[in-house]
Amino acid sequence: MWVVSTTGRTYRGRPRVTLVSLLFFVLAMALGPTSSSAAAGTDWWTPTARPAPDSQINVTGEPFTGVDAQGEVRGFVDAHDHLMANEAFGGRLICGKTFSDAGVADALKDCPEHYPDGSLAIFDYITKGGDGRHDPVGWPTFKDWPAHDSLTHQQNYYAWVERAWRGGQRVLVNDLVTNGVICSVYFFKDRSCDEMTSIRLQAKLTYDLQAYVDKMYGGTGKGWFRIVTDSAQAREVIKQGKLAVVLGVETSEPFGCKQILDIPQCSKADIDAGLDELYGLGVRSMFLCHKFDNALCGVRFDEGGLGTAINVGQFLSTGTFWKTEKCTGPQHDNPIGTAASGAEKDLPAGVAVPSYDADAQCNTRGLTELGEYAVRGMVKRKMMLEVDHMSVKATGRALDILESESYPGVISSHSWMDLNWTERVYGLGGFIAQYMHGSEQFSAEAKRTDALRDKYGVGYGFGTDMNGVGGWPAPRGATAPNPVTYPFRSVDGGSVIDRQTTGQRTWDLNTDGAAHYGLVPDWIEDIRHVGGQDVVNDLFRGAESYLDTWGASERHQAGVNLAQGAATTASSAEWNPFTSYAPGQAVDGARNTRWASDWSDDQWLRVDLGSTHLVRRVTLDWERAYGKSYRVELSADGTTWQTAWSTTSGDGGLDTALFTATPARYVRVHGLARGTDWGYSLYEVGVHSS
Numbered sequence: 196m197w198v199v200s201t202t203g204r205t206y207r208g209r210p211r212v213t214l215v216s217l218l219f220f221v222l223a224m225a226l227g228p229t230s231s232s233a234a235a236g237t238d239w240w241t242p243t244a245r246p247a248p249d250s251q252i253n254v255t256g257e258p259f260t261g262v263d264a265q266g267e268v269r270g271f272v273d274a275h276d277h278l279m280a281n282e283a284f285g286g287r288l289i290c291g292k293t294f295s296d297a298g299v300a301d302a303l304k305d306c307p308e309h310y311p312d313g314s315l316a317i318f319d320y321i322t323k324g325g326d327g328r329h330d331p332v333g334w335p336t337f338k339d340w341p342a343h344d345s346l347t348h349q350q351n352y353y354a355w356v357e358r359a360w361r362g363g364q365r366v367l368v369n370d371l372v373t374n375g376v377i378c379s380v381y382f383f384k385d386r387s388c389d390e391m392t393s394i395r396l397q398a399k400l401t402y403d404l405q406a407y408v409d410k411m412y413g414g415t416g417k418g419w420f421r422i423v424t425d426s427a428q429a430r431e432v433i434k435q436g437k438l439a440v441v442l443g444v445e446t447s448e449p450f451g452c453k454q455i456l457d458i459p460q461c462s463k464a465d466i467d468a469g470l471d472e473l474y475g476l477g478v479r480s481m482f483l484c485h486k487f488d489n490a491l492c493g494v495r496f497d498e499g500g501l502g503t504a505i506n507v508g509q510f511l512s513t514g515t516f517w518k519t520e521k522c523t524g525p526q527h528d529n530p531i532g533t534a535a536s537g538a539e540k541d542l543p544a545g546v547a548v549p550s551y552d553a554d555a556q557c558n559t560r561g562l563t564e565l566g567e568y569a570v571r572g573m574v575k576r577k578m579m580l581e582v583d584h585m586s587v588k589a590t591g592r593a594l595d596i597l598e599s600e601s602y603p604g605v606i607s608s609h610s611w612m613d614l615n616w617t618e619r620v621y622g623l624g625g626f627i628a629q630y631m632h633g634s635e636q637f638s639a640e641a642k643r644t645d646a647l648r649d650k651y652g653v654g655y656g657f658g659t660d661m662n663g664v665g666g667w668p669a670p671r672g673a674t675a676p677n678p679v680t681y682p683f684r685s686v687d688g689g690s691v692i693d694r695q696t697t698g699q700r701t702w703d704l705n706t707d708g709a710a711h712y713g714l715v716p717d718w719i720e721d722i723r724h725v726g727g728q729d730v731v732n733d734l735f736r737g738a739e740s741y742l743d744t745w746g747a748s749e750r751h752q753a754g755v756n757l758a759q760g761a762a763t764t765a766s767s768a769e770w771n772p773f774t775s776y777a778p779g780q781a782v783d784g785a786r787n788t789r790w791a792s793d794w795s796d797d798q799w800l801r802v803d804l805g806s807t808h809l810v811r812r813v814t815l816d817w818e819r820a821y822g823k824s825y826r827v828e829l830s831a832d833g834t835t836w837q838t839a840w841s842t843t844s845g846d847g848g849l850d851t852a853l854f855t856a857t858p859a860r861y862v863r864v865h866g867l868a869r870g871t872d873w874g875y876s877l878y879e880v881g882v883h884s885s
Contacts, residue, residue, distance in 0.1 A: 240361070240419065240436070242411035248335075249299050250354035250697040254361040254716075256690030258419075260436035268433040269687070270365025271719065272737035274608035274628035275658030276712075277445075278351045278404070279397035283373035285384025288318055289662050291333060291349025293356075293400075294407050303352060303697075305331035305340075308383050317382060319347045335698030343667045343708030350661040353404060353420070355713030358695060360419055360438040362716025363686050365738045366429070366656075368480065368608065370443040371397040372663065376487075376512050390446050391469075398442060398476040405440075424477050426746035433738055441745075443581065444473060444481040452490040452565065456514040459490035463568050470572050479745070480579035480606055483569055484589070487512055491569050492593075493560025493586035495528045495611060502531040507548060516549050522557040523846060526587040526613040530556055561588030562596075570596050577749045579604040582620075583611035594619055595849035599814040599881065604748030609658030610640075617644055621651040626744040628656030628737075631709065633668040634718065638726025641733065653743075654736025659715065667709040668718060677724035678705045679717055686723075686735050692716050754812070758782045758862070758882040762803040767793040769874060781877045789818050792866070792874035799865045802880060807831060811856040813840070814849065814881035815864060820873035821847035822866040829859035836863060845870060856884070 240258050262268055281289040287306050295302035308315040313328040320327025329339040333348070340348040356367070371394045378388035386393075401422060408418035419437045423429040429439040450469030452461040473481065484492040487509045496502050496517060510516050517531060531551050542548070562570065562585075570593050573580055580597070582590045582605060590612065597605055603624030607616070610630035620627055629640055641655060648655060659667070671678065681703070682693040695702050695713045702710050704717035723731045765778035769791040776791035778800055792798035804810075813827050826841040840852035847870060862882050866875040 242408075242418075243413060244411050246298050246411075248698075250352060250713075251695065252354060252358050252361060252713075253693045253695050254358055254685075254690050256685070258361055258436040259363075259687040259689050261434055267736075267739040268365065268430055268742065269735055270433060270738040271359075271363050271715075271734050272366040272368075272626075272628065272654075272656035272741045273359075273364060273659050273715070274366075274368045274606060274626070274656045274741065275443075275445075275630075275660050275663075276351065276367055276369055277372045277660070277662040278356075278367075278369045279400050280351075280372055280662035281349060282397050282400060283378075283393050285378040285381055285388060286386050287383040288347065288377065288381060289349060289664075290347055291352070293349065293351050294353045294404050296407070299352075299354075299698075300334045303333035303337075303349060305333060305348070306383065316347070319345065335700075337698060337700035341711040343669055343710050345710075346664045346666065350667075350711040352697075352711065352713075353408065354697070355695070355711050356438075357419065358713035359715040361685075361690060362692055362719070363690075363735065364438065364715060365433045366439050366441065366741055368441045368443050369401055370445040370482075371401075371478070372445045373397075374447050374486070376447070376508060390448055391451070391472075394444060394446060394473075395476070398478070401440070401442065402477075422477060424479065426742045426749055429742055429745070433742075439738075441480065442476065442478045444478050445485055445581070445584075446482070447485045447487050448489055449481065449483065449491070452569075454488065454490040454513055454515075459563070459565055461490055461565065463565065466565065466569050466572055470569070470576055470578070474576050474578065478578070480581055481573070482581040482584055483566055485584045488515070488517065488558070488560050489513075490563060491566035492562050492589040493517075493558040494584055495586050495590075495613075496531050496558065498529040498531070502529065503548060506531060507542060510542065510546070510548075518559040519551050519555040520557055520559045521552075521555050522587065524587075524591075524615075526591070526615045527556045528558050528586055528613075558586035558588060561586060562592040567592070567596065571600075574600055574602050574604070574751070575753075577604070577751065579606050579745065579748055581606050581608055582616070583607050583609055585612075587613050587616075590616060592848060594623070595851070597623055598851040599816075599849055600751075601754065601812070601885065602748065602751050603744055604751070606744070608656070609660050614644075618647055621647055621653060624744055624747050626653070626656065626741050628658045630665070631657050631659045631667055631718070634671070634721040634725040638722055638730050641726060641730045645729070645733070648733055654738070654740035655730075655733040656737040656741060657734065659709075659712065661712050668721075670704070670706050670708040671721070673703075673705045675705070679703075679720050679724065683720050685716065686719065686731055692720070752885075754883040754885045756784075756881045756883065757804050757808055757810070758802045758880050759784050761805060761882075763790075763801065764803075765790060765792065765800045766798045767874075769793060769876075776876075781880045784879070786816070786878050789876050789878045791818070791820065791876040794872065794874045796866065796868055798875050799863050800875075800877065800880065801833075801861060801863045802882060803833070804860050804862065804882065807858050807860045808882075809856045809884045810839070810859045810862060810882055811854065811885060812881075812883040813852040813862060813864075814879070814883070815852070816849050816878040816880075817845075817847045818876035818878055819847065819871065820876035821845055821870040822864075822868070822875050823870035824866075824868035825875075826865045826867065827852045827854075828863040828865055829857050830861040830863070831859060833861045843868075 290306035292302040309331040373393040605625035763778035780788040781790035
C-alpha cells in the first residue's frame with residue numbers, strides 16, 4: 196500500500212489503494228456575427244419528436260448559420276472528447292449511456308454493482324477518494340452525479356451535447372478510446388478486452404447516435420449531430436448551423452501493435468490493414484501511443500507516484516520499464532518520480548522499479564521504424580496525427596517527417612504535448628487545443644500563446660476529455676469575482692442560455708463546476724469573465740482553423756523527389772568489404788541503405804538532377820554520423836555554387852532545408868563540421884520543387 200499525492204490538471208490526492216486498483220484509474224486517461232433568419236414560424240433547431248421525459252436544453256434562440264463577412268465558418272471546437280467511453284474497458288468502468296432507445300431513465304443510471312449505496316463502486320473510490328459510497332440514482336434526482344469530480348459516470352448524454360451545440364460549438368472530435376490492460380484487471384466487465392473490437396463498437400454507436408437524433412427531426416440527415424468524413428462536408432454542416440462530428444482514436448495498442456521485451460507484436464501489413472479499416476469506419480485522426488510504450492512509439496511519462504504506478508503497469512504489460520536519457524533540447528518528458536514499496540510488492544520476485552536520474556527526463560524510446568511507417572501511412576491516407584502522449588523524442592521525429600513532406604495534419608488536442616513544440620506545430624499548419632482547465636488556468640495559458648496565434652493567423656480549441664477520467668473545472672464559488680450571471684447570451688449574440696436542468700437537478704457552473712458536457716457554454720462564459728473577450732474570440736475562430744488544417748491535409752500532394760535515382764558523386768565514400776556506402780545509396784529510395792564519407796571534415800555529396808529545375812526544399816535523413824555544420828549549395832553548371840541554406844547547429848535526424856525557389860541542376864550537401872567522430876552519413880537525400 197502507498198499514498199499517491201499529485202498536482203496538476205488531471206489528478207487530486209488519492210486514498211491508499213492497491214497497485215492494480217490504481218492502474219484502473221491511471222490508464223484510462225486518454226480522452227461578433229449575428230444569426231441568420233429561418234423560414235417564418237419554423238424552428239428548425241427544435242426536434243418534433245423528442246423523447247418524453249428527457250433533459251431540458253435551457254437555451255432559447257436560433258443557432259447561427261452561414262459564414263462571417265470573410266467567408267469563414269465560426270464556432271467552438273472540442274478536439275478531444277469520448278462520447279462512447281462507457282463501452283470501453285469492458286463496458287462497466289464508466290456508468291451510464293450517451294443515449295438509449297429506452298429513454299433517459301435507462302441511459303442515465305448507475306452501474307449495477309454501485310447499488311444500493313456505492314459500496315462496490317471501486318473505480319469511484321479510486322478516482323474520487325473517500326469510501327466510494329454515493330447515491331447511485333441518476334435520473335431523475337442526480338444527487339451525487341454527474342459532478343466535476345465524479346469521474347466514473349456519464350457526462351456526455353446526447354442532450355447535454357445538444358446544449359453545447361446550441362451554445363456555439365460546431366466541431367466535436369469523438370475519440371474512440373479503450374485500454375486492454377484496464378479491462379483485464381477491472382473486476383466488473385461484460386465483454387471482451389480486445390481493443391479493436393471496442394473501437395469498432397464505439398464507431399457503430401456513434402453512427403447509431405446520429406440516427407437517433409435524426410429520428411427526432413423527421414428522418415435521415417435532418418438532425419443536428421452530423422458525422423463528417425472530409426473537411427468540405429464539415430464546412431457545409433457548420434454553414435447549416437449544425438455540429439460536425441469527427442471520429443478519432445486514442446488507444447494504447449492500435450492494430451495490436453504491442454511490444455513485449457522490445458519485440459513488436461505487429462507488422463507493416465497489420466498497420467496498413469488497421470489504418471485502412473479505421474479510415475473505412477470514418478476515423479480521420481488518431482494517436483499512435485498512449486500511456487505505455489508500444490511497437491510504434493515511446494510515451495510521454497506521467498508524473499510522480501502516478502508515473503511510478505504506470506511504469507509498473509508498463510512492465511506487467513510489456514516486460515520492460517521506461518528507460519530515460521538526458522534530453523538534447525528544451526523539450527522534455529514528465530519526471531517519473533521515485534518508486535514506492537507497495538508498487539514493488541506487485542512485481543515478480545527479484546524485480547524492482549528502477550531509479551531515475553533527475554537530469555535524465557526524456558524517454559529513450561522515440562518513433563520506431565514501424566512508427567515511422569505508420570506516420571507515413573497516415574500521411575498517405577490524409578489522416579491527422581495526434582502528437583499528445585508521444586515522448587518528445589517520438590514527437591520530434593514525427594514532426595521531422597511531416598516537415599519533410601510539408602504535411603500540415605498534426606494536432607495537439609488536450610495539453611499533453613511539450614509546449615516548446617507549439618510554434619513548430621503552427622508553422623506546419625497544425626491545430627492546437629488546450630485541456631478543459633478552470634477558467635483562470637485556461638485563460639492564462641491562452642494568453643501565453645496568443646502572440647503565436649496572431650503570428651500564424653489561427654484560432655484555438657479546447658479538449659474536454661469528458662468520460663476520459665481526467666477531472667474537470669471545480670466551482671469558483673458564487674462569491675468569486677466575476678461569476679457567471681444567468682441567463683447570459685451566447686458568443687454570437689443570437690441565443691440566451693440559462694441554468695441547465697435535467698430531471699429534478701439544476702446545475703450552476705459557479706457552484707457545481709463543469710459537471711457534464713451541457714455546461715461547456717457556461718464554462719466559456721466564465722472564461723469571458725475571467726480571461727476576457729479576446730480569449731473567447733480565439734476559441735470562436737477554432738472551427739475555421741481546425742478545418743483549415745484538415746483541408747490542407749486533404750489537399751496535400753506528395754512532392755516529386757527530383758533526387759531519386761539521380762547521378763551522384765561525393766568527395767569520398769567509406770570503404771567496407773561487405774557493404775556499399777557509395778553516394779548513389781543516398782538517392783535510391785530505400786531507408787536501409789546510406790552514403791558514408793571518410794572520417795574527416797570538409798566532405799560533400801553532389802546530386803545531378805539531369806536538367807534545371809526550380810529547387811525549394813531539400814530533406815536530409817541522417818544516420819548517427821551527422822553534420823553539425825553544413826551547407827546546402829546549388830549550381831546551374833556544377834562549377835559555380837551558391838549557398839541556399841546552412842546551419843551550424845545540426846543535431847542529426849531528419850532535417851528539412853526550406854529556401855526561396857531557385858533554378859538549379861546540381862545540389863550539393865557540403866559538410867563543414869561533423870557531429871560525431873565518424874564521417875558524414877545520409878540514408879536519403881530528397882530534392883523538391885514544392
